[in-house]
Amino acid sequence: MVLEEMKVSLIGAGVMAEVIALGLVRSKLVSSEDIMVSHYREDRLVQFRESVPVRTTTSNVEAYRHGDVAIICVRPQAMNGVLKELRGEVESRLLVTIAAGLPISLYEAQIGGSTPFVRAMPTFFGRIKAGTTGLTLNSAATAQHLAIASRIFGTISENVIVLPEDEIDAFTTFGSTTTATVYLLLDALITAGSLVGLRHQASHSRAIEQVIAAARNVEATDKLPSQLLDELCTPGGVTVEGVKVFEERAMRGALIDGVMAATNRARELREAARQLG
Ligand SMILES: NC(=O)c1ccc[n+]([C@@H]2O[C@H](COP(=O)([O-])OP(=O)(O)OC[C@H]3O[C@@H](n4cnc5c(N)ncnc54)[C@H](OP(=O)(O)O)[C@@H]3O)[C@@H](O)[C@H]2O)c1
Incomplete structure (x- = not known):
């Protein structure tokens, strides 16, 4: 899998989704037409497109289907609702979350353990590409999945490191x-x-x-x-x-x-x- 040819989905069109989309487009790692962002309100998507001209949809499932990699960018409180929507769809494609605090076991309870999954804690300084992103992988994620996640978060951070899951909350x-x-x-x-x-x-x-x-x-x-x-x-x-x-x-x-x-x-x-x- 070559990342330059990959499509990326961002579920939830908030501050961090915008930072990640900008990072991907500015670094030319993924073109704007290969990024799809979802939000339940069209007015937010209009605003998002003014900032980064990506493809958008009001359906989280449509966004998920678009990407070779899907990154869930909602707040922890909204996560269960999103996972319930995606549950029937999720299979072998890489799924990434940036939500603070939620353990991998919580996701696996909803979507099973066979999906390659990365829990990422991106830096707050994505707009200036500073700081470090921490990554934790589930047992289905391979070295190739790690390489993909590292390149994605390398567009918004100075460093990307792998952490054991029991350190990621303290890191955050x-x-x-x-x-x-x-x-x-x-x-x-x-x-x-x-x-x-x-x-x-x-x-x-x-x-x-x-x-x-x-x-x-x-x-x-x-x-x-x-x-x-x-x-x-x-x-x-x-x-x-x-x-x-x-x-x-x-x-x-x-x-x-x-x-x-x-x-x-x-x-x-x-x-x-x-x-x-
Ligand atoms: N901000 C940071 O520096 C930072 C750093 C590292 C990690 N994080 C993590 O990144 C995640 C996003 O943070 P953020 O600061 O970007 O928050 P945010 O700006 O509130 O973004 C979350 C977005 O998701 C939308 N949303 C809520 N429910 C949804 C649903 N069911 N389907 C689709 N979209 C939905 C929200 O819409 P409404 O607001 O309209 O409900 C909002 O636009 C959080 O989990 C946070 O823990 C944040």
């Missing part, structure tokens, strides 16, 4: 909470910059520059972040006064608790989905 929630932390951090720092006298634009660009440079510095050395923090804080100097306040406000503990709360929520959602199934 760690990724999303890390991203959320950086956004919160930047938002607060930009305000702080304005309060200490920088113009808004200067505060904005300096905050971004410092966050990127600090992360690159950690990446480039063998030192732990705590060692670099130590080097940054001259005893009796100014930075250490700020760090003292961060410690008093338990910033480190809040970050750890946030990641753990998100992971616990993922477990709760998985359990709820299992009971719905």
Whole structure:
């Protein structure tokens, strides 16, 4: 099977379906006429075609039949409904899901275990082709299926890795909470910059520059972040006064608790989905 000659179906025309369709078309891996996207509302499909001029349908089954590979892009809460629709159709073609939190066993309970199946956790940064997509395969998926999924998600990520299924939830929630932390951090720092006298634009660009440079510095050395923090804080100097306040406000503990709360929520959602199934 040559991916350049393959047709791809995207079931659910949301944010991620658009990112994936754009990635496939921009990279020229799949042409826009070989992609079919489904959504139950035509107005959403009209909007989607304005962004990426793919083929569209209001029938999930029609979209599924179109593709050599089908990627289900609905939210976890809508997954059982979609699987019930597809149940009579699914056979040997590769089926991919990007839904967070739902285990492969939940899909196999609906569609059986003989369909090659890939659970993918794409990066949030698909539009800029950054970050890592994690993939987990069922036992029916072969090396060729892995190669296909890797090329598809390679159009929207810098890296694609294979993970054991018991790591993919932690991979997901760690990724999303890390991203959320950086956004919160930047938002607060930009305000702080304005309060200490920088113009808004200067505060904005300096905050971004410092966050990127600090992360690159950690990446480039063998030192732990705590060692670099130590080097940054001259005893009796100014930075250490700020760090003292961060410690008093338990910033480190809040970050750890946030990641753990998100992971616990993922477990709760998985359990709820299992009971719905
Ligand atoms: N956003 C991210 O960064 C990210 C990253 C990795 C993985 N994911 C996963 O990707 C999936 C999609 O996320 P998203 O952010 O793209 O969500 P989204 O924008 O809400 O997209 C889901 C789309 O599916 C549509 N839909 C709902 N029920 C449907 C059905 N029965 N048939 C066809 N379409 C249906 C929704 O329509 P309505 O809204 O009109 O109901 C919506 O357009 C989720 O499972 C999420 O866990 C997201």
